[in-house]
Amino acid sequence: MDAKSILKALHPWRDSHKRTAWLPKVKSGPGPAAGSRFGGLPWLPSGESHPACENCDRPLRLLLQLDLQSLPEPARQHLGRGLLQVFYCEREDCEQECDGWSPFSEAHRVQVVDAADGALAAPAGNPFPPKEISGWKQADDYPSTAEHDELGLDFEYDFDANTVRVRCPEVGLDSPPVGIHDLEAETVANASMGDKLLGWPHWIQGVEYPECPKCKARMEYVFQIDSEDNLPLMWGDMGTAHVTRCPTHREVLALGWACG
Ligand SMILES: [Zn+2]
Numbered sequence: 001m002d003a004k005s006i007l008k009a010l011h012p013w014r015d016s017h018k019r020t021a022w023l024p025k026v027k028s029g030p031g032p033a034a035g036s037r038f039g040g041l042p043w044l045p046s047g048e049s050h051p052a053c054e055n056c057d058r059p060l061r062l063l064l065q066l067d068l069q070s071l072p073e074p075a076r077q078h079l080g081r082g083l084l085q086v087f088y089c090e091r092e093d094c095e096q097e098c099d100g101w102s103p104f105s106e107a108h109r110v111q112v113v114d115a116a117d118g119a120l121a122a123p124a125g126n127p128f129p130p131k132e133i134s135g136w137k138q139a140d141d142y143p144s145t146a147e148h149d150e151l152g153l154d155f156e157y158d159f160d161a162n163t164v165r166v167r168c169p170e171v172g173l174d175s176p177p178v179g180i181h182d183l184e185a186e187t188v189a190n191a192s193m194g195d196k197l198l199g200w201p202h203w204i205q206g207v208e209y210p211e212c213p214k215c216k217a218r219m220e221y222v223f224q225i226d227s228e229d230n231l232p233l234m235w236g237d238m239g240t241a242h243v244t245r246c247p248t249h250r251e252v253l254a255l256g257w258a259c260g
């Protein structure tokens with residue numbers, strides 16, 4: 001059994017874990033006040049002031065606003081209604097003092113607000129240049145290599161012999177050793193990088209779904225915000241950030257990031 005036939009044997013596993021990711025199509029400019037965009041100013045419900053960093057009190061910067069009702073149908077069914085807003089304070093002091101990478105850091109805010117009664121926020125702070133999300137492109141996405149093990153796909157490396165064996169009970173595979181470079185985990189399945197809605201998170205360090213503080217359940221991945229994609233922003237050294245949500249407590253939202 002060579003690498004090619006192992007890959008073939010893993011096709012059913014790959015197919016069973018395939019998800020749809022939605023890649024944003026953008027235009028420069030803010031678009032509608034209560035629409036989907038990267039950067040710019042947020043929609044604020046009447047009577048609410050611009051969210052501030054809990055550490056430095058300066059206005060948080062809007063990273064992302066998603067009009068959940070305008071999302072492609074499968075995503076809309078999954079995420080419900082309202083405007084999902086993600087704010088962050090990337091000042092170095094705040095990032096360090098509040099562990100800005102951690103899912104429930106005080107240096108960010110993730111919330112869903114009602115778009116029924118409100119308006120575009122008055123200029124505050126130093127917003128990122130706005131980019132309207134004018135549509136979505138559908139793409140197949142696969143589990144990050146960090147998640148293979150949990151999903152029943154095991155790579156057993158022998159670094160002295162430079163070989164790897166692959167086991168996947170789901171498809172009845174227990175392979176003989178093949179050359180390490182002939183069969184890489186990334187080739188079997190990996191999550192795409194870049195900004196995207198749903199699909200699979202691309203983990204940089206390991207599987208880092210946060211735990212809901214209320215029920216301890218694993219939170220669900222919602223959106224990936226990558227370094228230097230649609231926002232001129234770096235998560236540490238070219239890291240990746242993930243918005244997550246508790247499957248039961250829909251108001252519990254988090255933003256965590258990691259870099260290599
Ligand atoms: Zn701050």
Ligand SMILES: [Zn+2]
Binds near residue numbers: 212213215
């Ligand atoms: Zn919960």
